[in-house]
Amino acid sequence: MKTITAAICIAAKDLKSYFRDRTGMLLGFLLPIILVSVFGLTMSWVFGSEGGMPKSTLWVVDEDQTEKSEFFITQLRSADMIVVRPKPDDEARSQEDLRQEIADGEVHHVLVLSRGFEAAVAAGKTPELIMLRDPGREMEDQVTRISIMQAFMATSEGKMWPQALAGMMDKMGLDDQGVDQIMGLSKGIQATISAFVQSSGGEAEEPKTTEEAKEKSTEGGFDFGSFMTDMVPLTTEDIQPPERPKNLSYILSQNVAGVMVMMLMFGLMACSSMLILERESGALPRLLLAAIPRDSILLGKFFFAVVIGLIQLLILSAYGELVFEVGLFRDPITLIIISFTWVLAATSFGMLIASWAKTTKQAEGLSTILILIMAALGGCWFPIQQGSIPWGAKIVTHSTLTHWAMSTYQGMLWHGFTWSHPKMLVSLGVLWGFTILGSGVAVSFYRKRYVAG
Amino acid sequence: MLQSRVLLDVKELRYSYGERVAVNGASFQIHRGEIFGFLGPNGAGKTTTISCLSGLLGDWKGELLFDGNTFSPSKNIDDRKRLGTVPQELALYEDLTAKENLTFFGRLNALRGSELEQAVQHALQIAELTDRENSRVKEFSGGMKRRLNLAAGTLHKPDLLLLDEPTAGVDPQSRNHIFEALLNLKKNGQTLLYTTHYMEEAEKLCDRIAIINEGEVCGVGTPHELASRAGNADANLEEIFLQLTGRKLRDQ
Numbered sequence: 262m263k264t265i266t267a268a269i270c271i272a273a274k275d276l277k278s279y280f281r282d283r284t285g286m287l288l289g290f291l292l293p294i295i296l297v298s299v300f301g302l303t304m305s306w307v308f309g310s311e312g313g314m315p316k317s318t319l320w321v322v323d324e325d326q327t328e329k330s331e332f333f334i335t336q337l338r339s340a341d342m343i344v345v346r347p348k349p350d351d352e353a354r355s356q357e358d359l360r361q362e363i364a365d366g367e368v369h370h371v372l373v374l375s376r377g378f379e380a381a382v383a384a385g386k387t388p389e390l391i392m393l394r395d396p397g398r399e400m401e402d403q404v405t406r407i408s409i410m411q412a413f414m415a416t417s418e419g420k421m422w423p424q425a426l427a428g429m430m431d432k433m434g435l436d437d438q439g440v441d442q443i444m445g446l447s448k449g450i451q452a453t454i455s456a457f458v459q460s461s462g463g464e465a466e467e468p469k470t471t472e473e474a475k476e477k478s479t480e481g482g483f484d485f486g487s488f489m490t491d492m493v494p495l496t497t498e499d500i501q502p503p504e505r506p507k508n509l510s511y512i513l514s515q516n517v518a519g520v521m522v523m524m525l526m527f528g529l530m531a532c533s534s535m536l537i538l539e540r541e542s543g544a545l546p547r548l549l550l551a552a553i554p555r556d557s558i559l560l561g562k563f564f565f566a567v568v569i570g571l572i573q574l575l576i577l578s579a580y581g582e583l584v585f586e587v588g589l590f591r592d593p594i595t596l597i598i599i600s601f602t603w604v605l606a607a608t609s610f611g612m613l614i615a616s617w618a619k620t621t622k623q624a625e626g627l628s629t630i631l632i633l634i635m636a637a638l639g640g641c642w643f644p645i646q647q648g649s650i651p652w653g654a655k656i657v658t659h660s661t662l663t664h665w666a667m668s669t670y671q672g673m674l675w676h677g678f679t680w681s682h683p684k685m686l687v688s689l690g691v692l693w694g695f696t697i698l699g700s701g702v703a704v705s706f707y708r709k710r711y712v713a714g
Numbered sequence: 715m716l717q718s719r720v721l722l723d724v725k726e727l728r729y730s731y732g733e734r735v736a737v738n739g740a741s742f743q744i745h746r747g748e749i750f751g752f753l754g755p756n757g758a759g760k761t762t763t764i765s766c767l768s769g770l771l772g773d774w775k776g777e778l779l780f781d782g783n784t785f786s787p788s789k790n791i792d793d794r795k796r797l798g799t800v801p802q803e804l805a806l807y808e809d810l811t812a813k814e815n816l817t818f819f820g821r822l823n824a825l826r827g828s829e830l831e832q833a834v835q836h837a838l839q840i841a842e843l844t845d846r847e848n849s850r851v852k853e854f855s856g857g858m859k860r861r862l863n864l865a866a867g868t869l870h871k872p873d874l875l876l877l878d879e880p881t882a883g884v885d886p887q888s889r890n891h892i893f894e895a896l897l898n899l900k901k902n903g904q905t906l907l908y909t910t911h912y913m914e915e916a917e918k919l920c921d922r923i924a925i926i927n928e929g930e931v932c933g934v935g936t937p938h939e940l941a942s943r944a945g946n947a948d949a950n951l952e953e954i955f956l957q958l959t960g961r962k963l964r965d966q
Contacts, residue, residue, distance in 0.1 A: 543803025547866070550768050550787070551822035552795040 284619070288626030295630055302654075303637045303645060317401035319343045319408070320371040322356045329379035329416065336412035337372075343408045360393060363500040366676035369398035369511070370405045382417055387494040396499040397510050397675075409495065505677055506588040512644065517581050517589070518670035519641035521574060522663050525607050526632045528573045532566040532611040534624040536711065541621075545711070555712045559704060563612055570604035587674060595680040599669040599689065606662055606692040609699030616706035639663025665691045721746045721874060721905050722767070722785070727776040729762050736762040738929035739776070744874065744907060749900055751920030752909045753951075755959050759929040760909050761802075761878065767907070768799055768876050780873075795824065798872030802879045804859045805866070808852035812843050812862055815851060816869060823870035837865035840895050857888025864892060868899065875899065875906045881915065893919060913952040923951070927959040 280286055321337065323330050338345045347353060362368035373391040381388035390409070394402060536559070539545045548558050578596065582589045589596060611628070618624035636642055639661040650658070658664050668688040672678040678685045722744040729737040737759045744750045754760045765771040767778065769787025778785040780796060787793040806815050816834045825833050838844045841861035851859060864880055877896075881889045896906060896919060910916055916923055917937055925933045925940070933940050933954075941949045944957050 542805075542807075543801060544805045544807060546768075546770055546801050546803075547799060547805035547819065548822065549770060550794055550797065550799045551819070552791050552824050552870075553822050554791065 282620050282622050285622030285626055288623060288630060292626065292630050292633075295634060299634050299637045303643055317343050317370065317404045318346055318368070319405050320346045320354065320359050320362075320368055322354065322359060322371060322373045324356075324376050325374050325378035327379035329382050330374045333374065333378070333412055333416040336415045337408060340408035340411055342404045356393075360500060363393055363395050366395065366505075369395040369401055372405075372409060390495050392495045392497045393500055394497060395511075396501055397505065397514075399510060400512060406495070505675065506586060506591075509587050509674065511675060513585060513587060514671060514674040515640070515644045515667075517585065517587050518667050518674060519636075521577050521581070521670060522603065522639065522666040523632070523636040523641040524577060525570055525573055525603065526610070526636070526663070529566055529570055529607050529611045530625070530628045530632065532562065532569075532608065533614040533618065533628040534621045535562050535566075536615045536707070537618060537621050537624060540711070549712065556704060556708075558711075559612065559616065559707045562615070563608055563700070566608040566611055567604050570608060571600065574600045574604060589674070592673060592679055595673050595678075595685070598680040599666075599673060599685075602689050602692045602696075603666045603669065605696045606666070606699070609696045609703065610662060612703040613699045613706070616703045616710060619710075635661040635663040639665075640667045662692070662695055665695075719745050720779075721781065722907075723777075723779040723782075724763075724767070725777040725779070727763065727766060727774060727778070729759075729766055729771060729774045731762075735929055737766065737774070740926060740929065740931045742924045742931050742934050744905060745922070746905055747900065747903050748921040749896065749906045749908055749919050751916040751923035752907060752926065753911075753913070753916055753923055753955060754926035758926045758959070760926055762929075763926065764876055764878055764907070764909060768797055769794055795870065796873040798867040798870065798875040800864050800867035800875065800877040800880045802882060804863050806851050806859060806863060809850060811848050811850055812838065812841070812854075813847040815862065816866055819866045820869045825870055833869045833871075837869050840868060840898075841865035842891065855888075857884045857891075860884045860888055861891060861895070864895060868904075873905060875904055876909075877906060878909045879911065880908075881910070881912070889915075913950070913955060917951045925955060925958050932958045 319337065321334055323334060334345065337343065338349075356371070356373055359368055359371040363371065371393040373393065375389040375391060378388045378390075380386075390413075392405075392409075536545070539548070539558075545558075549555055578589045578600070581587060610631075614624055614628050614631070618627060638645070638658050640658070641663055645658060665688045669685060669692070672682065672685050672688065673680075676682075676684075680686075680689065720743045724740060724742050724744075727737050727740045728735070740759070740763055742750075752760055752763070762771065766774040767787075769789075772786075772788030780793065785793050787797060807818070810818065813834060816837050817830065820830045820833050820837075835844070838847050841858075841864065843858060843862060843865075846854070846858070851862065854862070860880065860883075864877070867875055867877070881892055884892070893915075896908070900906060908916070908920060920937075922934065922936050923940060924931050933943060935943065937951050937954070938947070940951070940954045940958075941947050944954045946953070949957070
């Protein structure tokens with residue numbers, strides 16, 4: 262037989278074997294389709310259907326309660342890049358409440374429209390806008406500022422840009438004479454534009470600078486984004502939870518948690534075919550006929566996977582701490598509790614597949630699909646938690662193991678929660694619930710498939 | 715009280731895989747201290763019968779009596795302790811050494827401490843692998859693995875050792891060694907149930923033989939008794955076997 266004929270013959274044999282395990286084959290073919298769908302869905306939840314930047318949530322406290330402040334908020338709501346809270350029909354939140362929420366890591370940006378907002382805008386003066394923010398949420402900061410700038414310009418009908426520009430130049434360190442020159446020039450341009458569009462001219466007022474510190478460095482070149490957003494007269498106040506390490510950003514904590522959660526699941530994928538391999542090696546009958554309770558075989562596999570999982574998490578945690586200094590070990594008890602809980606839940610998941618699958622192909626196919634889906638939906642890849650996702654999508658994400666595992670790691674890393682915090686207890690409780698349920702179903706499958714009588 | 719000659723009494727054993735009847739009322743007795751051969755064509759029900767006796771299959775019908783007592787190894791751990799198994803597949807862990815394999819299986823059969831250590835050394839002697847006790851099984855030849863596979867089944871000194879084609883795929887030297895080991899076990903009072911395709915093996919080793927065909931036992935006795943029953947006292951076991959089971963291929 263010639264080489265090509267022999268190769269075709271071998272390929273035909275392999276194809277025949279491959280197609281014979283229909284479940285395994287289906288899982289293999291479905292994998293890319295499912296992944297594309299899940300990717301697309303999660304991306305649209307997180308980044309919006311237009312596929313732009315992730316929508317950031319901005320809480321607004323309207324202390325002015327006037328038509329102008331309401332108009333400003335309406336303008337904010339129409340911005341594409343942010344979601345404004347509270348919703349129009351929801352109850353307003355107080356500044357103090359929201360400050361606490363920032364301190365707890367629940368909210369990251371709050372815009373306070375102080376009393377006198379309408380009066381200031383009407384008088385062509387710079388209104389007082391206070392931005393309370395979590396300094397770790399840098400990614401959302403720029404998006405929020407751009408949206409505020411757009412709303413601010415629309416509210417002031419474009420008449421306040423000379424003051425804003427002068428104020429921004431002042432912040433950047435321009436001397437008073439220069440600021441006055443910019444102001445004069447800007448007013449001239451403003452008057453020309455006003456005359457051109459036959460609109461009422463804005464009365465010139467003395468510019469007001471924001472209270473923001475002047476030490477902001479202008480080194481490092483010109484940043485157009487900052488240049489534009491700095492024109493908004495925002496007084497920024499950083500609120501930081503005391504326990505959080507300085508160099509820990511939200512994205513970094515999300516990445517660290519995501520990698521820990523996902524990699525553990527990949528590491529444990531091997532356990533999904535353990536029973537099948539034991540059977541294929543011929544050793545399983547000898548184990549089943551030994552003088553031991555037969556459930557101990559499954560339990561032994563469970564213990565093995567738990568030990569391997571704990572070692573994996575320990576190595577990942579140590580490496581993460583060494584390289585990124587994210588403060589993983591600042592609460593060792595909480596780290597141990599959540600890691601142990603997550604290993605148990607993930608192992609139960611592995612055993613469930615191990616006891617269900619009939620072939621290695623089925624076990625590996627199903628576990629790959631489920632791990633990748635859960636990683637995407639649970640927020641391991643994208644910061645799905647920060648997006649404003651529909652309630653149906655919330656149900657889907659909350660039904661994944663990874664979501665609850667991410668909640669525990671994010672809770673510890675970002676929010677600084679200890680294991681006994683009510684939110685942590687809920688997440689840990691869900692994971693324990695799955696461990697019990699998953700193990701129970703796994704035992705039931707195992708008894709049916711492997712144990713006689 | 716005198717022990718009964720019968721160690722295992724199999725009465726009207728039945729087992730079906732869905733609609734297909736694999737064992738259809740098989741009855742035979744295994745006597746204490748004998749090597750009992752179990753022969754049959756492919757698909758005759760040999761492996762299913764062994765699986766019922768060993769406890770791998772549990773929902774059979776009929777009656778099993780071990781030493782006169784009801785026997786249910788699939789449900790009862792103490793019943794399983796009375797059995798040793800040497801499966802057709804090499805039930806060994808390739809990444810473990812010979813000693814580690816034996817120690818592991820010994821522990822699973824309730825052996826501990828010095829008793830375990832002695833049992834392991836004895837098993838290594840049976841397998842003639844004492845000098846290779848710390849070698850990994852994956853370094854062994856097929857014959858060495860077969861010998862170790864056999865030794866692992868004898869570790870806890872079971873009352874009945876079930877052997878499912880223990881010489882499949884081994885060279886004549888290893889096969890001969892396995893025969894010697896089995897005869898030595900018998901000499902020491904071990905009862906064995908031996909399943910094989912090789913007539914000459916059964917003829918050479920077995921005191922009594924059961925021939926199973928299409929799920930039913932069609933003959934039990936010594937080779938001489940079977941030959942007499944077949945009406946040809948000079949017939950060899952293969953001729954008797956073909957006469958009792960027919961010449962038609964069974965696994966088409």
